[in-house]
Amino acid sequence: MRRALTSFVIFGFSAAAGFVALAAIVGFLGFALWPFDVFNHLQPLWLIGGGVSLVFAPLILRRQPVRGFVIALSATGFLAATAIVLPEYLAGLQQTEPELEASETQRLMTFNIYAKNDDLNALALSVLEVDPDIVVFQEFWRWHRAGLEERLRKNYPFALHCQGGRRSFVALYAKMPFAPQPGNNCVDSLAADQRTSIISVNFPATEQHDSFSIVTTHLDWPIPTDRQHGQMNALIDAIQQVDGPLLVAGDFNSTPYSYALKNLVKRAGLKRIAKGIPTWPAPPTYPFKMPAWLQLDQIMSRGEIIATPAKKGPSGGSDHYPLYTDFTVTTE
Incomplete structure (x- = not known):
């Protein structure tokens, strides 16, 4: 024996x-x-x-x-x-912390709020604590929208929502106005059948900042590989339709260790802002407590953008930690 x-x-x-x-x-x-x-x-x-x-x-x-x-x-x-x-x-x-002029700085936050998360107060407080000028959401289902809209509308009067297939429920909220632009693939209807959505918007120049664009999406898991590969190609195509300074943020379901993400960054001409900062899993959404060990969420830039290294915000009951960065546009 x-x-x-x-x-x-x-x-x-x-x-x-x-x-x-x-x-x-x-x-x-x-x-x-x-x-x-x-x-x-x-x-x-x-x-x-x-x-x-x-x-x-x-x-x-x-x-x-x-x-x-x-x-x-x-x-x-x-x-x-x-x-x-x-x-x-x-x-x-x-990564080093650049010196930014506070009056010209914007804050961008990306947040997968978790489809099963019903703690709307905690989610709203997570956003309000970070106080971004722009926040992009993933897994932003209709009932999240109904509950968070009333909690965020006062601070974020400008919004764009997408619906459709499993990964299509994304949204963008902002303190200042913006306009959809070429590359935007966002349908606000449950009848939409696209698997994923891409939000691509432009923020026009003001006295506080120069013009810049934001692109966000939520990609599928890396298995099956062909599906995510195709979604990355669609994202690259959307990014290539954007002129000028750009920030790309969202849940890519792809880690920095993968050649897939590295190739996306290279082909789209992007620069990663969030490095070495795991975002998943965040407690208490799992049966036992564990530290975050995978970075599925990303923030990247292109062009005349100076940004601080990304930081983690409070999870608000989600299984992801949000990421945020402060940035300025330097087109002069």
Whole structure:
């Protein structure tokens, strides 16, 4: 019995260590075959798992013929995961806070409020505490709209709402007027059948700020890969129709570790503002408390935009933490 249990532990550990290492390696190779990129979204897990495997493999597998192979494979996977994860956090640490003129500064907030979140007071307080000039919402269902509208309308008299398929329920609220522009794909009707929506609006120049644009969306999960890949192409097309300074924000359901997001940033000519700042999961929407470890929400810029590194706001009962940044437009 003891021998059988020992064999089971050795086999189970070796199989788990091998899976973790191969997942990290396959993700790393996603640049060559983009469906492999799905594994990159979980590279923090593979990194931790690889470290655990390297620590315990010499002990659990001592005098086992597979010991050297498992250690070598785990080391390779650990290095692959490190090569993906570490640069993201180093980039976050290297961000600096620019000096902005308060009178010319705007604040943008992106917030996936979670479809099942019924604490409308907490959601409204989260927004009002951050006090953005512009806030973009994802999973902004009709009943959220009905309850939050009355709580936010006084501070945010200008709004645009989208409805339709599962990821189409997005909205934009602002303190100042704006106008939809080419690339905007937002239908405010339950009869709409598009899977996702894209809000693309322009804020005209005023005495306080120059003209700039905001684009927001909510993309599907990275599986199936073809679906999200197509949605990213549609987003890039919408961004390319926008002239002048631009900020892009929303829930991309894609982490900074993925080649998919990196390619989107490169092809659209964007600069990421939120780096090394996990936004999911936020308690208390899960059966046990865990720290946020994936960054699914993004804020990016293009053109003459100077922005502060993104910060997290209060979750308000959502499973995502909101992100916000202060920015100025420098077209002169």
